[in-house]
Each structure stands twice: as structure tokens, then as C-alpha cells.
Amino acid sequence: MSNLLTTTTLNRRRMLQISAAGVALSAIGMNTRAFAQSGPVRWVSPRGSLEVVDDFAYWVAKRMGYFGDLDTSVEAGPPDATAAIKLVDQNQSDFGYPSPGVLSLGLEQGMKLKSVFHIMAGDVFDFAFQKGKAPADLKGMEGMTIVLGSAGWQSIADPMLAAAGVDLSTIKYVEVAGWGQSLAQGQADAALTWEGLRAQWRGQGFDFDYLLGKNASVFPANSFVIRAKDLDDPALVETYTKYLRGWSMGLEFGWLNPAAATQIAMDEFPGLATQMDPATAVESLMQQSGLMHAHWDKRGKWGLHLEDSWQSYFDAIHKIGQISQPLKAGDVVTNALIDGANDFDHAKVKADAEGFELRDEYKAVDIAAIEATL
CATH class of the missing domain: 3.40.190.10 (Periplasmic binding protein-like II)
Structure with a gap:
């Protein structure tokens, strides 16, 4: 999962720095x-x-x-x-x-x-995975690399994962301009997405499996x-x-x-x-x-x-x-x-x-x- 182009690897400090800018x-x-x-x-x-x-x-x-x-x-x-x-x-x-x-x-x-x-x-946010590689639930995402289109999206993903019992210290976030394409190319384990974009990605030829926020989360959006x-x-x-x-x-x-x-x-x-x-x-x-x-x-x-x-x-x-x-x-x-x-x-x-x-x-x-x- 290397060679991600135009990316920034994120941690909590980096996410908050970007958000405060x-x-x-x-x-x-x-x-x-x-x-x-x-x-x-x-x-x-x-x-x-x-x-x-x-x-x-x-x-x-x-x-x-x-x-x-x-x-x-x-x-x-x-x-x-x-x-x-x-x-x-x-x-x-x-x-x-x-x-x-x-x-x-x-x-x-x-x-x-x-x-x-x-x-x-309802929670509009989902996680996308390459075909056949989706875990059974959010807890199964522990240790994964997740691509985001913007650093601030870590504030969306973290609460969903933490509520499912994921140890957030095991998650690696990477900011990628074309995050859907990066997932399709196998450069990450998962990508944050949302309802509506899920259908649009399919229309663009991205054939992913998903864990849907509306089924896995009780949070507002x-x-x-x-x-x-x-x-x-x-x-x-x-x-x-x-x-x-x-x-x-x-x-x-x-x-x-x-x-x-x-x-x-x-x-x-x-x-x-x-x-x-x-x-x-x-x-x-x-x-x-x-x-x-x-x-x-x-x-x-x-x-x-x-x-x-x-x-x-x-x-x-x-x-x-x-x-x-x-x-x-x-x-x-x-x-x-x-x-x-x-x-x-x-x-x-x-x-x-x-x-x-x-x-x-x-x-x-x-x-x-x-x-x-x-």
C-alpha cells in the first residue's frame, strides 16, 4: 500500500492542525x-x-x-x-x-x-472496500489503512470506528485527492464515502463492497x-x-x-x-x-x-x-x-x-x- 500519489498521512495532531488552519x-x-x-x-x-x-x-x-x-x-x-x-x-x-x-x-x-x-x-457515511474484502462489521476494520478525500474527514471516521470498539491507534489515514481511484487500485484497505456517492462511484466503474453507516451507526450526519x-x-x-x-x-x-x-x-x-x-x-x-x-x-x-x-x-x-x-x-x-x-x-x-x-x-x-x- 505504498506509492500513493499526492497524499498526506494523517494522525490526530495533523488532522487538528489542518482543521485549525x-x-x-x-x-x-x-x-x-x-x-x-x-x-x-x-x-x-x-x-x-x-x-x-x-x-x-x-x-x-x-x-x-x-x-x-x-x-x-x-x-x-x-x-x-x-x-x-x-x-x-x-x-x-x-x-x-x-x-x-x-x-x-x-x-x-x-x-x-x-x-x-x-x-x-441518519448516518450518511459508509466505508468502501475492494470487492470481496469487506469485513463483517466496523470492528473488523482494526489495523486498516483508510483513504480520505480531505484530512478533516478523520473527524467523521474516528467516532464511527470508536463506537464499534476499534482501537483508533491501529488506523492509518491517508489524504488522497482521488481517494476512490486509490482504493480501486489497491492502495488502501478502505475509503470513506457516503450515500449518493456510492451510486455515483458505481456509475464511474468502481465496483466496491460497503459497510453502510445507516446500518452500522446511530449517529446524526x-x-x-x-x-x-x-x-x-x-x-x-x-x-x-x-x-x-x-x-x-x-x-x-x-x-x-x-x-x-x-x-x-x-x-x-x-x-x-x-x-x-x-x-x-x-x-x-x-x-x-x-x-x-x-x-x-x-x-x-x-x-x-x-x-x-x-x-x-x-x-x-x-x-x-x-x-x-x-x-x-x-x-x-x-x-x-x-x-x-x-x-x-x-x-x-x-x-x-x-x-x-x-x-x-x-x-x-x-x-x-x-x-x-x-
Whole structure:
């Protein structure tokens, strides 16, 4: 497992150094104002790219007019897992979309952030392995070399593995730009990935076996975070609630008609058609949508945080030393905007979803067959 190109071997100290490093204020052409106060509501992706179907709810909301007269903007951001929260903290973006692990690193550094909309209510993160080489469970990953696309992702993998009883001192992390390709070439034992990307990798010809986070982990996953102080500004609260309402409507549309939501997202990025055919793209979206709708019997509303799930996560990362001080979920997450975000005409969204005109290639996608694989 040598000869990894353009890689960095990570340990905990290295991971925290990278996470603490600042993002230049000019990183994505922004100045230091809070955008929603004098411009569009700006959202930054944690992936370094927007050319995925993951953000389908935003593109649906834009296409269907669910944001109303609200001006919005999305940015790919720098390809650093912690960039999204740094940019929020530095007033370069209004919303970030970190995993709880990345969010915890920001809180550890003193960033005053608040999670206001829990998108991924189930654990979206998976581990990929070469065909036939997946262990029976996460505990079986002890001693493995794991490739990550960003150093900050170690904060995602560590809690999952520790909760399964893995001795983290035996794990070697390596940061690799093309981490999926590195795994396919046998340069590591495993790779961190997530629902949605799992289908996309298959579309790119990567035939992996997986341990799925939704089956192996009880932790929460990515949410939308803002500056905590913005909740004290009634005008911003009104703007952000309206913004999140658009996302909620897009999420509901995608849940009701995943083929239509996929077609809309794919239309934004024609190059994706070279990576995924319509069936693979719909599968990618449905892998994620299922986790966005997770624990619906307890949640019942888009974006709602389950505090007990978040508290179990914070307790776990404190135990392994990922954060030095304990965190209370009630201080980190809030459901204050959720009722307003879900206050929309559900019948209209249902009618929009059911009445959306699909092209033939999306009409041909077998939704039931995909559901059987999820």
C-alpha cells in the first residue's frame, strides 16, 4: 500500500492542525460582510464541487420557484472539509453544511455556530472496500489503512470506528485527492464515502463492497449551520426561515418524485451524464433522500434535530478526545426555525411533483427496483 500519489498521512495532531488552519478570505471571491444582510443568502458545499445530485432540493426549489423572491447563491467552496464552517464563521457565507464531526472541530476552536436544519437525520457515511474484502462489521476494520478525500474527514471516521470498539491507534489515514481511484487500485484497505456517492462511484466503474453507516451507526450526519448571533436578528431569522422553507419544499418534492428531482438536478450539470446514467443518478438521489427522511416517526418535519441522537454523538467524541470539553446538544442545535420552514402548501408540492413532465429516459427508471436495493 505504498506509492500513493499526492497524499498526506494523517494522525490526530495533523488532522487538528489542518482543521485549525484558516481559509483565506479571498478563497471563493468573497469579502467579509454577512451576505443575507446585503445580498443573496449564500450556502457553501462541503465537497469542493456542486456537480452532484446531492443538492437536488436546492435545484428543485430554484426551478419551481419555492424560494419566492428571495435571492440565493450556492458555492462549491475550497476542497477542505472544514472550509464551509470557517467561511460561515468569517462572514463569507450564511450557511455551511458540515458533518457533526467537522462542526465539533469548529466549536472546539471557539467558532460560535448553531445547527438550525438537520438534513441528514441518519448516518450518511459508509466505508468502501475492494470487492470481496469487506469485513463483517466496523470492528473488523482494526489495523486498516483508510483513504480520505480531505484530512478533516478523520473527524467523521474516528467516532464511527470508536463506537464499534476499534482501537483508533491501529488506523492509518491517508489524504488522497482521488481517494476512490486509490482504493480501486489497491492502495488502501478502505475509503470513506457516503450515500449518493456510492451510486455515483458505481456509475464511474468502481465496483466496491460497503459497510453502510445507516446500518452500522446511530449517529446524526450533516446539517445546515449559521452564526449563532444571527438568531438574535429578527430580519435574518425571517430571511433564513423563508430560505429553509424553500429547501423543505424541494426535499418533499424529491421524496414524492425522485426521478423528477434527479432530472432537475442533472439538468444543472450536463457533464454528470458522462458519470451516471438516469437510473444510477436516481439511485444516488434516493440513497440520500432516504436518510433525509430518516426517523420520520419521531421527526415528522424536514430539518428537525433529534437532540438525544446529537447528544450521544457529542458524548462519544468527547470520550475519544476529539473535543476537549463536553458539549450539550441543546447548546449546539436548535429547532427554532423548523416550524416556519415546514409551513408551506404541501398539496401544491405534491401536485407539482406528480405533475412534473419527465423525459423518456427518466420515465423508464424503475423506482421500485431501486427501492429494493436501498
